Amino acid sequence: MAEIAYWEAIRRAHDEELAHDRMVIAMGEDIGVAGGTYKATSGLYQKYGAERIIDTPISENSYTGIGIGASMAGMRPIIEIMSINFALLALDTLINAAAKIRYMSGGRVSCPIVMRTPGGTAHQLAAQHSARLARMFMSTPGLRVVTPRGPLDAYGMLKSAVRCNDPVIIIEHESMYNMRGEVPDTETFRPLEGAEIVRVGTDVTLIGYNYSVHLCLAAAAKLAAMGISAEVLDLRALRPIDRDTIRRSVEKTHKAVIAEEDEATVGVGSEIISVIMEECFFALDAQPVRVHAADVPVPYNHELEKAAIPNADDVLAAALKVLGRV
Amino acid sequence: MNASDQKRLLREMIFYRRFEERSFEAYMERKIGGFLHLYSGQEAVATGVLEVARCGHDYVITGYRDHVHAIKAGAPAREVMAELYGKETGSSRGRGGSMHIFDPTVNFMGGYALVGQPFPLAAGLALACKHKGTDQIAICFLGDGANNQGTFHETLNMAALWKLPVLFVCENNLYAIGTRIERSSAVTDQYKRVCAYNIPSSQHDGQDIDVVMAAAGDAIAHVRAGRGPYFIEFMTYRQRGHSMSDSNAYRSKDEERQWLERDPLKIYAERLKKAKVVTDKDIAAMEKSVLNEIENDIVRFAEESPEPRVEDLNKYCLDDQPDPRWIGPLAQGEQHG
Numbered sequence A: 001m002a003e004i005a006y007w008e009a010i011r012r013a014h015d016e017e018l019a020h021d022r023m024v025i026a027m028g029e030d031i032g033v034a035g036g037t038y039k040a041t042s043g044l045y046q047k048y049g050a051e052r053i054i055d056t057p058i059s060e061n062s063y064t065g066i067g068i069g070a071s072m073a074g075m076r077p078i079i080e081i082m083s084i085n086f087a088l089l090a091l092d093t094l095i096n097a098a099a100k101i102r103y104m105s106g107g108r109v110s111c112p113i114v115m116r117t118p119g120g121t122a123h124q125l126a127a128q129h130s131a132r133l134a135r136m137f138m139s140t141p142g143l144r145v146v147t148p149r150g151p152l153d154a155y156g157m158l159k160s161a162v163r164c165n166d167p168v169i170i171i172e173h174e175s176m177y178n179m180r181g182e183v184p185d186t187e188t189f190r191p192l193e194g195a196e197i198v199r200v201g202t203d204v205t206l207i208g209y210n211y212s213v214h215l216c217l218a219a220a221a222k223l224a225a226m227g228i229s230a231e232v233l234d235l236r237a238l239r240p241i242d243r244d245t246i247r248r249s250v251e252k253t254h255k256a257v258i259a260e261e262d263e264a265t266v267g268v269g270s271e272i273i274s275v276i277m278e279e280c281f282f283a284l285d286a287q288p289v290r291v292h293a294a295d296v297p298v299p300y301n302h303e304l305e306k307a308a309i310p311n312a313d314d315v316l317a318a319a320l321k322v323l324g325r326v
Numbered sequence B: 001m002n003a004s005d006q007k008r009l010l011r012e013m014i015f016y017r018r019f020e021e022r023s024f025e026a027y028m029e030r031k032i033g034g035f036l037h038l039y040s041g042q043e044a045v046a047t048g049v050l051e052v053a054r055c056g057h058d059y060v061i062t063g064y065r066d067h068v069h070a071i072k073a074g075a076p077a078r079e080v081m082a083e084l085y086g087k088e089t090g091s092s093r094g095r096g097g098s099m100h101i102f103d104p105t106v107n108f109m110g111g112y113a114l115v116g117q118p119f120p121l122a123a124g125l126a127l128a129c130k131h132k133g134t135d136q137i138a139i140c141f142l143g144d145g146a147n148n149q150g151t152f153h154e155t156l157n158m159a160a161l162w163k164l165p166v167l168f169v170c171e172n173n174l175y176a177i178g179t180r181i182e183r184s185s186a187v188t189d190q191y192k193r194v195c196a197y198n199i200p201s202s203q204h205d206g207q208d209i210d211v212v213m214a215a216a217g218d219a220i221a222h223v224r225a226g227r228g229p230y231f232i233e234f235m236t237y238r239q240r241g242h243s244m245s246d247s248n249a250y251r252s253k254d255e256e257r258q259w260l261e262r263d264p265l266k267i268y269a270e271r272l273k274k275a276k277v278v279t280d281k282d283i284a285a286m287e288k289s290v291l292n293e294i295e296n297d298i299v300r301f302a303e304e305s306p307e308p309r310v311e312d313l314n315k316y317c318l319d320d321q322p323d324p325r326w327i328g329p330l331a332q333g334e335q336h337g
């Protein structure tokens, strides 16, 4: 077991899957000769060559479509989109093609692509580089959407995504590539479905995914210092959502906070609250609370940006609110 | 081409025309729903190109006007008709309909409704062919209107850059629904638009199947030899409206008449008659056997086939038998990590 960075975990998954199956290729802007914007594909061009580590022109919709077409003929492309903001250009081929081809062919053609892309705010990248957009993908039938919170899932879920026969979107985070964590030295697969209880508690359930799991963990530590036992649940997959694990946790704690870095409207939080209402309404002792971004394009100014995006104290405040401590 | 192949081709084109006309009737009887885009008038293009391709070996992909492409590529006509009827025995199990015929057993990779979307999918199929090192190619049929999408330019650029074995077939029928080509394309000769990407291209008569086969044969040879993509434009005309509810008010009766005179079936039949390959009697017999086949085999199969079961509504959305190693659920021991 070694501690490695999130970007190293992604690179290792690429490397192992490229070595395992000649039908696996990677494609995206600057992933080859330049080694990838976040180093996640560094060294692979030298090892596997230009035919398998494909530097693409800036044509998101069509290179995604090329990956989809290749997948229909038996290939397993890992498509990198430099930022989730740019994935908007690829929505036609992704949503109108990849997500629908299996269904509209009556199950006769599948599109086993993986699309990796970072969402989230980093440091003052302003409105056009700070979108999160997970909610857009999670509402699309025919896709799988996963959100690794650390190196282990970043590694093991990418490997599973390559092997899986469905189109999988992996949403990473601009600010997480240098985060470190333990990953086994032996080959490991992490499932594409299933939420995970990452901290056991009894008084309140804090629900997050990707970056916001860390806000929940930080809030839980502060709550512990106040004598409150918070359970932290990592959704891991936004599509499909693991309703059982959510229900079991809320039935135990009777209180829920959902933390998302995105805006609230028609978002992850609204979906999770619906799940709670449908699964275990009568287990609730208080109305669930959402922690989310301000309803504005992300501002450039440092203080404004900070104010727009939720942090651990916002999660803490929300937890105290459901606990009736404010 | 020998006489028996010529006869076969003529019969095929007659078959395609009657297939489309019969589906029109079924639409009027409300047995077929949704949009229905007929290929009448353009038969020589798909028939000619695919005659000289290696169907079942090469990949074929197109837009929503796809029945004839699918059948010529090798999809059973019964299953195509059953798909129009929305039946479980249809090419896409009744989930796709007229615009989304698929038959991967013959490498017919679908009809698509998003104008211009098949361009990159075709290039991807070609990338796979190249990667596997086979001598397969991908053939992408699209209309003139599709060339105004960004995917046209993006895909041509990458196809040329990576020397992909893909043949782009532009079926220029002069209209994108009701908009004539002069009103949507700054350069009306579509084959000229690809020169920016250093892709060889040419323009030909799409009503004469012999011209189509000769030109497509050369283009396919170029692509199959590993010399990169080729763009071929065929001038043609759809005899019917864009879809079902189109009165063709945007085009003149004169223009329609002129193109009817250049009906691809008529041109080919006349030629074969002159060459004494067929007689009027042969053609009448062909017509009869085609109608008989369509009515008593194809339509009957579609009519008698079962509907999909409503219980199967959610089938085919994702892999229905996923491997738990990749999908989960998360084992107990893996929790609290």
Ligand SMILES: Cc1ncc(C[n+]2csc(CCOP(=O)(O)OP(=O)(O)O)c2C)c(N)n1
Pocket: B065, B113, B114, B115, B116, B142, B143, B144, B145, B146, B147, B173, B175, B176, B177, B242
């Ligand atoms: C992306 C997109 N925009 C608009 C439409 C509506 N539409 C359907 S067919 C069509 C015209 C396409 O013309 P062309 O490519 O010349 O093909 P043709 O119908 O003539 O065969 C339009 C605008 C669509 N289906 N997809």
Ligand SMILES: [Mg+2]
Pocket: B143, B144, B145, B171, B172, B173, B174, B175, B176, B177
């Ligand atoms: Mg047209």
